[in-house]
Amino acid sequence: MRPPKTRMEFVRGQNVEVSVKQDGFMGSYFEAKVVSHLQNGIYVVEYKTLVEEHDHSQPLTETVYSKELRPLPPLISVPRFSTNQKVDAFDNDGWWVGVITRKIGGSDGYYVYFETTHQEILYPFSRIRVHQDWVRGKWVLSKKLKG
Template identity: 45%
Template sequence: MGFERGDIVEILNKEEGLKGSYYPANIISRVSNKDYIVQYRTLLEEDGSGPLREFMSTDRIRPTPREIVADAFRLSEVVDAYDRDGWWVGKVIGKTGSKYVVHFKGTGEKIAYPLDRLRVHQEWDWKNGVWYFG
């Protein structure tokens, strides 16, 4: 799958402690068939001078998931939670008031989120270029 300048995408983070999280970005330019320059929508350069830009290979770039409106989530449902400038995969383990308590397997953290910071979890099939529910 190819991307065009200006496409809104998500970038997979593989760094320790951030592994498996996705960050919104825009395609700035294509460098080769498998490489792009991306500019993050939520991350800044270390000196704070502007949005972070990085060289990125296609195996870490996916389109933004289609929007699915959810008015509630079930216990044990896998969701994406927006936190620390990106999307993190977790599982709903409870509810406290109007917030959903999400458990993150990788860190062991349990954090409560309002509905507007959660989305339906979808997996990107890198080979076939389609979304599916995982």
Template identity: 45%
Template sequence: MNDEVEVASEEKGYLGSYYKATILYHVGTCSDYRVKYKTLVSDNDQTTPLEWFIRASELRPVPPEIPRETKPMETYDIVDVYDNEGWWIGVITAKVEQEYRVYFPTTKQEIVYSADKLRFHQEWSDGEWKFPLLG
């Protein structure tokens, strides 16, 4: 085990977010796993990494990095923004000097971020990474 993964949250208020975790072990005969989060902590002491049971459908490998020299970010690109200990799906709506304005469909908010907080959003489908398109 010990595979590095990202967990897609399906909880209200966290839809559209991914959190880095490590698979600890497979649970029984079903497709559940016990994971330890990298950035989320236990409610008990606020320091111990959170461990949780996750369905296989909520897991994906960590996406590969895409160097910005290879493909610059542009308006209407679907991106992940690192904020609140996880990656949140949004859409670039404008570039303002060295920062990007990002709209989040799940919260209907638009927030400005520096480029180092963004990565291109990729979907794991049929064993390969794909870039989703708007519309």
């Protein structure tokens, strides 16, 4: 028998990441702050980098379900990334899940492939982080893909 699912409760002011499931945003995470908890698993968040469509001086606020939220992942310091390593690359105001395909010799640049868009884009080391999954209330490191 499976134990019941436990839903993480977030508190007002807590920094979180929002997983966006809309077309064009699959595999992305955007940093936000919890503004309020409305009811069972429904929250209002204010994005750190996204703004209102008609007033770019105002941060975008949105109502989201708890299953779309996760705490900010812990920073994992690495000296370099490996080919086929699952990572997040910072682009277009959020973190996007991809895979390292190659390193540019002599620089700190890495090509990252995004399965959702079939694009391979060059990023500096400073805009890449180790990908982690939030599973049952714990951070889990993604294993290196077989290549």
